[in-house]
Amino acid sequence: MLSASSDITVKRMKRAISKYMKEHGIGQFSPKAVLFDMDGVLLDSMGNHAIAWERSMKECGLHMTKQEAYATEGQRGVDTIRYMVKQQQGRDITEAEAQKIYDVKTRVYGELPEAKHMKGIEEVLMAVKEGGLQIVIVTGSGQKPLIERLSTDFAEYVSKDKIITAYDVERGKPAPDPYLAGLRKAGNILPTEAIVVENAPLGVRAGVAAGIFTVAVNTGPLPDEMLEKEGANVVYPDMRAFFDNLRTILPVSCLRDMKWKQHCEEVKRYVSTRNRRPSKYKVDDHRMVNWIKFNRKLYNQGRMSEERRRIFEQLLSLLDKVKHVNQHA
Numbered sequence: 001m002l003s004a005s006s007d008i009t010v011k012r013m014k015r016a017i018s019k020y021m022k023e024h025g026i027g028q029f030s031p032k033a034v035l036f037d038m039d040g041v042l043l044d045s046m047g048n049h050a051i052a053w054e055r056s057m058k059e060c061g062l063h064m065t066k067q068e069a070y071a072t073e074g075q076r077g078v079d080t081i082r083y084m085v086k087q088q089q090g091r092d093i094t095e096a097e098a099q100k101i102y103d104v105k106t107r108v109y110g111e112l113p114e115a116k117h118m119k120g121i122e123e124v125l126m127a128v129k130e131g132g133l134q135i136v137i138v139t140g141s142g143q144k145p146l147i148e149r150l151s152t153d154f155a156e157y158v159s160k161d162k163i164i165t166a167y168d169v170e171r172g173k174p175a176p177d178p179y180l181a182g183l184r185k186a187g188n189i190l191p192t193e194a195i196v197v198e199n200a201p202l203g204v205r206a207g208v209a210a211g212i213f214t215v216a217v218n219t220g221p222l223p224d225e226m227l228e229k230e231g232a233n234v235v236y237p238d239m240r241a242f243f244d245n246l247r248t249i250l251p252v253s254c255l256r257d258m259k260w261k262q263h264c265e266e267v268k269r270y271v272s273t274r275n276r277r278p279s280k281y282k283v284d285d286h287r288m289v290n291w292i293k294f295n296r297k298l299y300n301q302g303r304m305s306e307e308r309r310r311i312f313e314q315l316l317s318l319l320d321k322v323k324h325v326n327q328h329a
Contacts, residue, residue, distance in 0.1 A: 013248045016234040020213050024192050031249060032193045033186035034128050035179055035212070038139035038146070039073065040199035040219045041239075042154065045115035045146070046073060052109035053080075059108075060101050062088055070220050074203035076140050076172035077102040099142075106143045117153065118219060120239030124197075125157040127243065127258055131250035135162065138182040138196075140173050140203070142166035161185070174202040176210035183210070195249065197242070204230040217242050260308065263291050264315055271318050276325040292319070 017029050040046040050066035057064040062084050072080045078098035085093050128135055135158045137150055142165065151160045162185050169177045179196060183189050196207030196214040201222065207214035208231035216232035217239055218224055224235050236242040267288050270278055278288035292315075298304050299312055 010245050010248055013234050013245045017213070017248065020233055024211065026192050029213070029249070030193070031133060031195050031213070032189050033134035033136055033183075034195045034197060035136045035138045035182040035186075035207075036125075037074065037196075037198045037200070037203050038137055038141055038150065040118070041197055041217065042118060042121055042137065042150070043115045043146070044118045044219070046070060046199075046220050048109060048112045048115050049073070051112060052105050056101070056105035056108045057084065060104055062101075067221075070222055071201065071226075073200035073220075074140050074173040074198070074206065076166040076169075077105060077142050078166070079172055081105075102142060106145075109143060110145060118239055120243055124239055124243050124246070125154065127246050127250060129157055130257060131246075133250075134186045136164065136182045136185050137162065138164045138178045140166055140178065173200075173206035174209065176206055179207050179210035179212055183212075198227075198232075201226045201230045204232045208232070215242060257308075261311065263288075264311055267292060268315060268318060271322060276322050277319055 021027070021029050036042055038045075039049060046069075050069040053064050053069040054066055062081075064084060072083075078095050081098040081101045082093055082095070085091060085098070125135060137154075137158055139147070139150075141147060147163065147165050150158065150163055164178050164181045164185060166172055169175075169181055171177045180191075183191060183194060186194065191211035192213075194212050196203075196210070196212045197217060198204045198207055198214060199217050199219045204214055204216050204227050213233050214231065216224075216227040216235045218227060218235055218237055219239070227235050236245070267278065270285075270288060278285035278292065280286070280289050295304075295312055296316075299309065299316075304312060
């Protein structure tokens with residue numbers, strides 16, 4: 001069940017969409033693709049990046065704080081380095097020279113523990129995919145191991161030909177070029193037919209400059225105001241809040257299927273962890289008991305879609321395995 005605070009953010013999202021439609025002169029907002037940033041959106045990696053920037057810059061005779069790492073997140077690493085060298089040493093360096101320093105940063109990053117997936121991102125990706133929207137990843141990263149990880153960890157949701165990296169554009173974020181390239185990857189769709197999901201100020205600026213409805217999910221330590229200042233259409237505190245509000249942009253039928261599958265997964269987890277069925281003798285289990293009973297009736301009457309029928313049969317098989325376990329336990 002969605003909380004009252006979630007209902008408030010849904011209203012905020014609807015107002016943001018209405019404002020965006022008015023500003024861009026469109027009568028309907030029907031996105032065809034969602035363009036996701038990588039670090040801080042797909043991967044909970046910004047803590048590692050901040051450490052790697054600080055250590056590698058020191059190793060190369062430069063100074064960079066963790067706060068500066070977060071503030072410059074999103075743009076190409078070589079662009080960040082060229083800027084830092086210019087500011088601190090008063091000289092211009094070539095991209096090739098910057099790349100050598102960036103290689104140090106990549107090495108230091110690789111020595112740190114592997115970053116986990118951002119909490120809640122799997123649910124978001126699944127919802128977007130089941131909603132029939134394309135998924136494109138647009139990252140300013142030039143770290144090849146991280147980029148390769150995208151096509152393995154998230155292979156279910158995105159293919160290699162739908163990934164934009166630092167190697168694909170001459171001008172990185174905050175220029176709009178990476179997200180404009182993302183629109184081309186999605187089939188040359190219009191900016192008003194997409195959504196950007198970002199977590200960094202420079203990434204937000206790039207999405208807005210491309211004319212795309214830009215959602216900021218503040219997964220880092222920067223204040224919301226920094227994201228709002230860059231023009232984010234709406235800001236969420238975490239991925240879970242964004243997931244709760246996807247009902248404002250996805251088809252109703254998709255959302256019903258999502259909710260049904262969530263209930264099904266809840267029952268599966270319950271049975272798997274407790275090795276017994278939800279019990280009619282336990283008040284806390286009544287909702288699951290009633291859900292199983294209702295859906296078993298639909299199943300027996302042949303009133304389920306083919307996909308739901310297949311998934312429910314898997315659940316029934318699991319329930320049969322613990323059929324004779326004492327429910328009073």
